[in-house]
Amino acid sequence: MRSAPTARAALVLCAATAGLLSAQGSPEPPEAPRFASWDEVNVLAHGLLQLGRGLREHVERTRGQLGALERRLSACGAACKDPEGSAVPPLTAGNLVPSQSDAAPETLHSLQTQLKAQNSKIQQLFQKVAQQQRHLEKQHLRIQNLQGQLDHLAPMHLGHGVAKAARRKRLPKMTQPAGPAHNISRLHRLPRDCQELFEEGERQSGLFQIQPQGSPPFLVNCKMTSDGGWTVIQRRQDGSVDFNQPWEAYKDGFGDPKGEFWLGLEKVHRIMGDRGSRLAVQLQDWEGNAESLQFPVHLGGEDTAYSLQLTAPVASKLGATIDTPSGLSLPFSTWDQDHDLRGDKNCAKIPSGGWWFGTCSHSNLNGQYFHSIPRQREQRKKGIFWKTWRGRYYPLQATTMLIQPTVAEVAS
Missing domain, CATH: 1.20.58 (Methane Monooxygenase Hydroxylase; Chain G, domain 1)
Structure with a gap:
């Protein structure tokens, strides 16, 4: 009979299988978790x-x-049955264990x-x-x-880093200018104005550090457009800032560069320098109408009371009547320093706010902010107005003033 050896072989096979499963089911304690590479995984x-x-x-x-x-x-x-058909031989006194025929089925x-x-x-x-x-x-x-996403972003990131290597680092939007520590950490020259930032590849509007020639660094709000970078020097939008300020405040600047603010006459003079520039004036009324004006300007220093030199057509609209060697000129006036062209009154005291007053009735974008149009005429005179657009007695809702070097200067 060969069934018993075969059964023993099967038992050995099952024992080996059980050992394999036992080894697989009882792994050694794992090592400390770590990040595996994809090759290992x-x-x-x-x-x-x-x-x-x-x-x-x-x-x-x-x-x-x-x-x-x-x-x-x-x-x-079938082969082991006896002639009488008995499948299992009877037990005898000398045979107390089953035969192989009995053991085979049980096994x-x-x-x-x-x-x-x-x-x-x-x-x-x-x-x-x-x-x-x-x-x-x-x-x-x-x-x-x-x-795949990393591979797609890597070239953009590298190109962005190379393009930014020679210009200022983008600042987070904040109310106060960046401190000296940030400027000291910079290893390259800051841009002169927003137009220079545009020429270096910047296309996103926001707050940036600039440093005009002969000036310490300061924070400005840049507006990037299809025709270049503009430096915002004034914004009125909600009346959150009082613009009825003295001379020193208008010289140094005040307000929040993210909201309403005046950049400062000295800063504007440093940005313009001896270059010709364009002044953009954006106006908005309470009905949702808007107007945008642009004209060439030049701003003198404090020794000229920060006079705004204009061409004749623009100067006449703003009330300039004094002809100087450098052209028609409007000095800046505040309630504590009267430089306007009216000898009998201080225009900054009557309408309120500092401005380049020719006479008191042509324009004033730094006047009192009204959240609705006042009924009284004397009140409306103190508001924000641009006479040649909506008239002197219409207080505007919002204004923005921006400067940019002229095309001739940019090309040079």
């Missing part, structure tokens, strides 16, 4: 997949061996039970391996997606 996933495939092949082989044992048992049972049943149990464990393990493989594939897809 890929090797692990490949190994788990190969293990699952090997276990599945082992299950198939074991099933085949079990079928062979069953067939041998059936053949042995086969035991093997069959063990193999079913091992088959179930192997199938569960293979399902876990397949599940982990799917998770790893999903993670790999996410990694590839992120890597």
